[in-house]
Amino acid sequence: MLNIVLLEPEIPANTGNIGRTCVATGSRLHLIEPLGFQINEKQLRRAGMDYWKDLDVTVYDNFADFLEKNPECQGKLYMATTKAKHVYTDVAFEEDAYIMFGKESAGIPEEILVEHEEFCVRIPMLENIRSLNLSNSVAIVLYEALRQQNFKQMQLLGELHRLHWKE
Template identity: 70%
Template sequence: MLNIVLFEPEIPANTGNIGRTCVATNTRLHLIEPLGFRLNEKALKRAGMDYWEDLDVTTYIDYQDFMDKNPGAKIYMATTKSPNLYTEAQYEPDCYIMFGKESAGIPEEILCHHKEDTVRIPMVGDIRSLNLGNSVAIVLYEALRQNGFAGMNEEGHLHRLEWE
């Protein structure tokens, strides 16, 4: 099972959308405090729809608490500062993919110790970053693809009509 880690997320709708993506992909969500919202906030639940109750989510009081409770975890850090493309990483089935807060990303004090484990999504020009929910989906689905979409429905079906 893959793991998504949000470092100090600030916007409840982003976290709600990411939670829904995690439920749809059987991915664990890890939230590193402080959060910019309360977990019972209406905007969070609205974005996650009725999936939030099915989410496997763990919170941590800070980055050190996360590291202490996940010793030896393989962690990829998504950042616009990385020299490595997200498609170049080889995501293990139980790895952790960390994303930083919307306003500042993952602190450079953390990143500078993990150069080989950082990944970036390519963009043109001086765009600062993509939306956090979009970024999580892009990298998560690459990790899922590399792991053969294990346990996922790969085929859809029409409900009322037949394919021609």
């Protein structure tokens, strides 16, 4: 099971959208405080829709608390940042990888990135763009990890419902 880690997320709609994406992909969501909202906020529930109740989510007091309670993430904790030298498609994501994203206004603090530099990845974009929306960034990297695993246990085929039109 893949793990999405949000460090100090600030915008409830982004976190709600990410929660919905986690439910749709069977991924776990880890939220590291402080959060810029309350978990029960209306915007969070609206973005996550009725999926929030199905979300596997854990909240941590801080980054140290997250690391202490998830020792298995060592060596497979990837950090998405515009400061990375490696593109996210260069990584071979493990089935139980942890993919971390920073808060919307500032990303992941440099003191954390420096300690994990070899695990930092970036999404390519034009030079003058500060960053992508957080929920879009999570979806891009998460679906690459899922693609690498051949979308294991995910529904791959859809079906059109043929309508019969009268002339």
